[in-house]
Each structure stands twice: as structure tokens, then as C-alpha cells.
Amino acid sequence: MPIMVDDIMRLLCSISQERKMKAAVKHSGKGAMVAGAMAFVxxxxxxxPGIAVGGTVGGLLGAWMTSGQFKPVPQILMELPPAEQRKLVNEAMAIIGNLDWTDAVQLTALVMSNQAMQQRLLAMLTTYVTKELQAEIRYED
Structure with missing residues (x-):
């Protein structure tokens, strides 16, 4: 089972890398801490009046600090905790479960030769990243 998880995670990384997907995970907690600290100070x-000014400045600073922190999706996927990786693998298995492969290279080749399967996996991955991780996705050119 661990080999299968690794194979599928590598496949998902390959798909997201080919599409040059990047995601910014929202760090709203960090922004809220900055806003609260500035309001306090x-x-x-x-x-x-200092609370109002500090809260406003802190809110703007917190928003600036947490915006635009895009990381490659493959990096985000590999940093997921094992439980989240298994969840993602289970969703992918619903799409690729009928394939027979021996390693990640063969699995990737099988999927990359099937445009429909690629699209389904990409849609699943996009949904996972936006809904579960609450991240914004960008595609680089």
C-alpha cells in the first residue's frame, strides 16, 4: 500500500508540474494575529483612536503579508500529512483504479497517454486544492 500511495502522489505531482500549477494557501490566522497585535499596540x-488606527494598519499589513505566497502544487502535495495524502490517493484511485501498473513511471506514462484521464485527475486535484486546502490556483505560462 505505501508504494501505491507514493506512485499516485508522484503521478499527481507530474500532472500538476506539467500544467505549471501553483497555489497560495491562505494564512488567515497569521494575518489576524498581525491585525490584532497592531490594534493592541x-x-x-x-x-x-490608536486601536482604530492600529487595527487598520495591522489589517492592511496582514493582508499584504499573506497575499501572493504561491508555491508549486507538487511541493504542496509532498508536504501534505500522510492522512491527507491517503485521502487524495483514494480520490485518485476512483479515477485510475482500473489501470494496472508496476511503478510510478509506468503509471505516469499510462495516464499521460490518456487525455480524458488526465483531465479527470486534474479536475479532482484542482477541486481538492481549492476546497480542502482553501488555496487559490494559478497556472504559469
């Missing part, structure tokens, strides 16, 4: 320094 503003309140200490300037009283009630």
Missing part, C-alpha cells in the same frame, strides 16, 4: 500608544 495602537491602543496602548494612542488609546481608543
Amino acid at each position: 495602537g491602543g496602548l500608544v494612542g488609546g481608543p
Whole structure:
């Protein structure tokens, strides 16, 4: 079973790498911490008006810090915890379950020669990244 997980994860990485997919996972917690900290400091320094100014500045700073942090999707996939990888593999198996392969290279070759299967896997991967990871996807040219 671990070999199958590794094979399918490599396949998904190959597909996303070929499409040059990048994703930005939203770090809303980090942005909220910055906004809260700035509001707190503003309140200490300037009283009630300082809270408003600090919160505004902190909110803008937090939004700026967390925007545009795009990473290649293959890197994100390989950094997933094992439970999430298994979940993704189970979804992929629903699409490629009828294929017979011996290693990741053969599996990748089988899928890359089948445009319909590629599209189904790409759609599944896109849905997973956007819904489960709550990430924004970009395709580089």
C-alpha cells in the first residue's frame, strides 16, 4: 500500500508540474494575529483612536503579508500529512483504479497517454486544492 500511495502522489505531482500549477494557501490566522497585535499596540500608544488606527494598519499589513505566497502544487502535495495524502490517493484511485501498473513511471506514462484521464485527475486535484486546502490556483505560462 505505501508504494501505491507514493506512485499516485508522484503521478499527481507530474500532472500538476506539467500544467505549471501553483497555489497560495491562505494564512488567515497569521494575518489576524498581525491585525490584532497592531490594534493592541495602537491602543496602548494612542488609546481608543490608536486601536482604530492600529487595527487598520495591522489589517492592511496582514493582508499584504499573506497575499501572493504561491508555491508549486507538487511541493504542496509532498508536504501534505500522510492522512491527507491517503485521502487524495483514494480520490485518485476512483479515477485510475482500473489501470494496472508496476511503478510510478509506468503509471505516469499510462495516464499521460490518456487525455480524458488526465483531465479527470486534474479536475479532482484542482477541486481538492481549492476546497480542502482553501488555496487559490494559478497556472504559469
